[in-house]
Amino acid sequence: MRIRRFLDVFTIVSLANSILILSVVLVSLVLVVESLPIIARDGLLPLVTSIWNPVKEEYGFLFALGGSLVTASLALVFSLALSIGSAVMYAEFLPRRFRVIVKNLMDLAASIPSVVYGLWGLKVLSPVLRTYIMEPLSELGLSQFVGRPTPAGTSIFTASILLAIMVTPLASAIIRERLLAIPSHIREALYSLGLTKVEVITLELKYIKRSILTATAVSYGRAVGETAAVAMVVGNVINLEFFKVFKPGYTISSLIADQYPNAEAYYFMKHALFYSALVMFFVSLAINIVLLKFGERV
């Protein structure tokens, strides 16, 4: 009894919290300290310029920032369409005995390492997309808007499709669970008003729009930060026209993975890459704030 009063076990437990806090603080500190030299030199310039010329120690990573945002946004659009569709299919149409299989398959898909997705994307998805989607479309005359695909098929578009495939199982699960959790009396009330199934589904989707927002933010966060899979299919080319999505490009993550190894041969490249990481830090912070404010916990 006496010992307990002197040495509250629970106070010792607070050590675990301190370790977590310390680690987050240290990570942020390292990012800030390592980016300071380039911030002091260039300020916000690297965010708005697209020159990556280590020979002259010029580092503007707009092309990679743009690439990150474009890939993630495109991936979001595709994955939202896919995940809402498949969640509705699951909750409203799929016979019960298939549900178990589909659910397990999707849950498994969500746990497959991204680098395995990357390998598959490189060897299977890229050639398929190039032959059946990107080339026909650019032949149709879209090439001045979206660029021409390269022979390998790696491009910003490919990366965003791969990302969409990767995040859909998770996003779909969030929407699916909420759809299934809609109380049956609400559904019955809607049907009793004489609405068709499609109209009911539309209303149900409106009813769970918070979950859809959550799924959106989670997908976007994953997509923006994913490295290994993207680095394998995005092409890793300094592409100033990152909006021409059939051309290969860079994302911030793949820029770091690609350029960091050689960075310390220069004075500022390392700092520039840390700066780009810091920018990613703020992007994912913003997404987290959106999630905390408006989303639901998953």
Next chain:
Amino acid sequence: MEHSLRSRVTKTRRLVLIVGIVLVLSTVGSLIVQKQISQTETATVNPQPESKTTSRLVYITGGGASFINPQMQAWIRVFMEKTGGTISINYQSIGSGAGEAKWLEGALDFGASDIAISKTGYEKLKESGKRFIQVPIIAGSVALVYNLPRFSEAGCTLRLTGETVADIYLGKIIRWSDPRIVELQEGRCRNFLPDAEIFGIHRSDGSGTTALFTMYLSLVSREWAERVGYGYTVTWPRDALGLGEGARGNEGVSAKVQATPNSIGYVELAYAVQLKLPVAMLRNRDGYFVYPNATTVMEALRAAAKELPGPQEFWGDLPLKHYMNREGRLSYPIVGTPAVFMYIDLPKDLADALYEFFKWVLTEGQKPENIVEGFIPLPEEMRIKALQYLELLKPRG
């Protein structure tokens, strides 16, 4: 009471599960350990005749140039088999710049680069006062590869000069039919050059290959030296015209050239050989058009070997003057010697292990059976110098 019986049953089941997992894990683990031990045992049974018997396992971490990675992995495998695993060498291809930088930081036991220690690196070394050596271990050269189907079918080989290559990548030569290119070709072949735009492909990731290639261009073209310069990563003027594009790694560049008609690119010779891409001839300093191959590369390096600086001197820009564009009828102009960097005052077992490995690399390792297809061993003159440099690694007294 009945319930306690039941809960004991579920507890037993859980116990069985845990025991099962532990068993599987420990079996795998012990198999691995056993393998290690058996390696060590064979080592003690068959001690290397010359080596000072290192009873402990020594683990060496190295990293750097991706170009030499295949050759390095092959060497490591053979060497580890020969020494029975007393020395483990881990080489990761992280790029030349990283090889130098991480070695300087002390994160690696040895660094490897397509080029020599950079000026910044050399300054850092001087500041720290640490003693080091740099030793060439293999010959390297950059080949220009191209994709001109009709031209190749006609049995022709592209001939280029340094200046035209620089002008192509500078965007000053736009089409294959440009007179500056046409006039270099053999008479019959001039008609087979297409009147099409040249698609210039280059590395997008930082690489020693790019460093070698741009060094050469800086040497032969004043305009290149002023407008672009040389380094692991440069900005490519041709890209701005929409006539150029980057690709990742030697394999990316070769794949892209292979798939894109009317394109040109540069890769390490080994990759061109392996993928059987058409390789251009370059005009050397003496005015002869030469292919990159064992003879021409070794010829160029033989000339350079005479002026190879000491192991602790600043090699810095020297490859530019001394390796590139050498005299000699048979010299190929873009060559280099990928080198490894090591500190001298290391713990004894580590120094011994490094010495043993690189000594093997510079003797047995240079024999044809240990050279990976497409790679070229060091010429004899260079090899002997390298061995001399390596001797510094042996602890004195």
Next chain:
Amino acid sequence: MKPLMLRKIRSLTMLALISTAFALTLLPVLSLIGTVVYNGMSVVFRNFPGIFFDIPAAPGSSEVGGIGPHLLGTMLLVALAMAIGTPISILAAVFTAEAIKSWERNLGRLTRLLTHMMIEFPTIVVGLAVYGLMTTLAPYIRALIPGFRPFSLLSGVIALIMVSAPYMYAQVEDGLKSIPQHIREAVYSLGAGRVLTSYVLLRYLKSTVYAAISISLARMISETAALFFTAFGSNVYPPLDSNLLFRPVGSLTLAVYTLGLSGYENWVELSWAASFILLMLCLALFALSKVVIRGE
């Protein structure tokens, strides 16, 4: 009549779109699993069981060798990171949920805020920061441990913990928060102190805790980007001695990445084999977690 037709057409279009989306969601997953199994299994059986123990064959050779060092590396990394990370995240979650005094509550809130920031954080940034930190600290650590290197098992373990601890923390903490107050009060009213109460509540939350652990385990096994600059990768076995913690190790995911991008046929095959083994690990973990959670 007309509106009814319109309604029907709308229904059919919607149904078609939904089915397409469903098919497009499942197809890539099936293709992925199929490709990995097809390409990977043949390689695994070509060198069985050596694939689990050997080191990779020389690039371009006709043999494949194995991915033993990478398998060992993944096992070491994940085992250590789990052993350190799990208690830290669970204890921190317990502390946050059961905080009473005002400094405790504030510390809990701060933990919650900061760790939530780290959720969905790009893992390459975590890896980069850990590398930066270890490089800065290296000279000081080396004074204590002479063999220390920033590229090491230790750095890899720290990076893995930082990647997965926020998740585990958030899940356990949410679980503890979601326990109805009257159940918590019931346990306290039996005279349990906070430590005992937390223990009872965690047992009550068993399935949540198991789920959190198995998800963390899966995340750690799957992690690639955070290991680039920390664990560094290795194609050979590190000696299993007291310095093991301070030496670089390989991992299956790094093997998939570097071997897959190498361009050498036998290495790409090895990369498929590593993918296959990773897939099987995930599948086993997935099945195990289903069994354990259902068993509760």
Next chain:
Amino acid sequence: MDSVVQIRDLWVSIGGRSILRGVNLEIPRNVVFAIMGPSGSGKSTLLRSLNRILDLYEGVSVKGQILIDGVDVYNSKTDPSEVRRLVGMVFQIPNPIPNMSIYDNVALGPRINKLVRSRWELDNLVRWALEKAYLWDEVKDRLHLPASKLSGGQQQRLCIARALAMKPKVLLMDEPTSNLDPVASAKIEELIVELKRDVTVVLVTHNSFQASRVSDYVAFMYDGQILEVGPTGQIFTRPKNKLTEKYITGRFG
């Protein structure tokens, strides 16, 4: 009079809002003591202050003194879990730990407080508590089943057994029948009357008929204060306070 609980000038505020304002109360041993009052009058807070469960809430400040069986509850040297060991509690919602077995739920208290030294002793204690709670005959063949398998009334009796297994001096009951059907409630009420042989029962209820049926003493609370205390018969036949009268005759509000 031998009082097991003594409350002296108790002031409680939560988040700056004062909930209890100067409560004085003495509760005799081995009786059923009912606390009545409209919702929001502070009954539950009073109950929760007795075993320091209030500590779990944020921004609680307590002034005054409570003695339970001689233990000074709010003394800074007193360990809250020592207090809670003396005081059992039964809640409004039946709250056994659902995925724990019936046996383990009852054994929880003895295990936490290390009241028993052997498996055999624990088995006997569990059986004793379940018998006291009139539950033994219904559950003796399925002790290993999770508690969630029981009906609401059974769960509430299980909670009572769980509290009893700790051998408390005082048993706090916070509207224990408000979530049960009439049959289950009747059973619990019957049980409450029996329990006072072993333990002092403090019963919070807003149901004045229940108070009149089971209790020996009644305290009437209003707005954080005790308006009237006395033997049940006296309060229900001759209430001194107008508000009390209104409340028990159902004309309140």
